[in-house]
Amino acid sequence: MFLWHYLTLLLPITVQICKAQRCEEFTDLDLAHAIIGTSLKIRLLLHTRENVTCASLLSHTNMSANPQFNVSKPTTFVIHGYRPTGSPPVWVLRFPSLLLAKGDVNVIVVDWNHGAANVNYFKAVENTHKAADNLTAFIKMMQEHGASLSSIYMxxxxxxxxxxxFVGANLNSSIGRITALDPAGPQFRDTPPEDRLDPTDAQFVDVLHTDVDALGFRQALGHIDFYANGGADQPGCPKTILSGTSYFKCDHQRSVLLYLDSMEGCTSRALPCSSYKEFLDGNCLNCDRFGAAGCPVFGYGVTKWKDVLLSLGQTSTYFTTNSVAPFCMTNYGVEVMIWNEEVRWGYMTLKLYSKGKVAVATIxxxxxxxKKFTVTKLLARFDKDLQSVEKMSLKFSTGNPLKPQYKLRVLRIRLTHLERDERPLCRYDVLLKEKEEVTFRPIPCEESNF
Incomplete structure (x- = not known):
């Protein structure tokens, strides 16, 4: 009898402990759900430094039911997009751990898979407004309990x-920051600002474009817009439909991978430019307008440039990436002067060597x-950053196998690191035979210029 009485007392306590330790997971649906169609239902999954990998489910209507949620801390909402097959995003668990490593914040993964999982894309688009209204009501409840709108990051x-x-507009542009990762294009192109994201939706809006020619949005939407690899075809993504679903989603999904990479310390310096062509041509190497900080870096840390970007108005920038992580590349400005009598046209490959590592840039x-005695300016995008350069190599090619092979007599080549304030490297009087790699040790440039 005593044992039975003891167990009846222990059972409710055990149930409460189990409830407290339960880890909520992102809704996992399948294609059948998407075909039938799902009605909107939103779940707010909270991660904190006390439960980085074990999410707890928040109440939408009763803040006292969320004792683990500290409204005095900054809050970051992570909001996924269209889920045509109903599966959870592959990146859903990486965001909380990386964001919490950056700061002691509340990370709320907004699970609206019920509503986003639908083969009818138009229905999912319709649900974006309803989802925004739901989140707006929750944030207003946060505000009533002391949360600052300026400390909210979406x-x-x-x-x-x-x-x-839409949430930012509902809250009169008061939230601190919105980062948009390849904003959806279909059904949002050629719409007025109130029907899509725009710079007035938050105090600071930064946008990454990776698939402007298909699932993404081409025009600038933020205070700063980053166009990775021109904003369209991403290196390493399939080029033909024979690759299956990856052909359709790889470029679009790359935006998330680039952002996560930026939080892991892979920095991509972006250059403001009028077009991707001008960027590749090396015509946009001047970063003076951004002051001592130089050109902005894509990703989590771009708020360092917030004040100057707000003063400049909308700014479009470009950067290039590797095909796999780490995605970040390193930019050098290159100046080449030759003394061949005749004009030469061609391509150049540069390699930098340091402590057994090799960085490669192909222009x-x-x-x-x-042209003779004329400086040709180029942008070299190396696949990795080397802290010190011990030697380098050059290779010149016309790309035309039918013409006789030329020689390029380089009077001077000058390399300037665009991301670190260090003395440029030079080499004088180098003879390049077409398709033959020439290796040498560069030296600090002389003060005088040609």
Missing amino acids: IGVSLGAHVSG NHKASEF
Whole structure:
């Protein structure tokens, strides 16, 4: 009898402990759900430094039921996009751990898979406004309990970018920041600002474009817009439909991977430019307008440039990436002067060597023109950053196998690191035979210029 009485007392306590330790997971649906169609239901999954990998479910209507949620801390919302097959995003668990490593914040993964999982894309678009209204009501409840709107950060992926914008507009542009990762294009192109994300939706809006020619949005939408690899075809993504679903989603999904990479310390310096072509041609190497900080770096840390970007108005920038992580590349300005009597056209490959490592840059987007005693300016994008350069190599090619092979007599080549304040490297009087790699040790440039 005593044992039975003891167990009846212990059982409710055990149940409460189990409830407290339960880890909530993102809704996992399948294609059948998407075909039938799902009605909107939103779950708010909270991660904190006390439960980085074990999410707890928040109440939408009763803040006292959320004792683990500290409204005095900054809050970051992560909002996914369209889920045509109903599966959870592959990146859903990486965001909380990386964001919490950056700061002691509340990370809320907004699970609206019921509503985003639908083969009818138009229905999912319709649900973006409803999802935004739901989040707006929750944030207003946060505000009533002491939360500051300026400390709210929203990271929206695809459709989630526009959900973030609608929330910001509902709250009169008072939230601190919105990061939009390849905002959805279909059904949002050629619409007025109130029907999509725009710069007035938050105190600061930064946008990444990776699939402007298909699932993404081409025009600038933020205070700063980053166009990775021109904003369209991403390196390493399939080029033909034979690759299956990856052909359709790889470029679009790359936006998330680039952002996560930026939080892991892979920095991509972006250059303001009028077009991707001008960027590749090396015509946009001047970063003076941004002051001592130089050109902005894509990703989590771009708020360092917030004040100057707000003063400049909308700014479009470009950067390039590797095909796999780490995605960040390193930019050098290159100046080449030759003393061949005749004009030469061609491509150049540069390699830098340091402590057994090799960084490679191939300038082949178009044939460059080299004239006697004329400086040809190029942008070299190396696949990695080397802290010190022990030697380098050059290779010149015309790209035309039918013509006789030329020689390029380089009077001077000058390399300037665009991301670190260090003395440029030079080499004088180098003879390049077409398709033959020449290796040498560079030296600090002389003060005088040609």
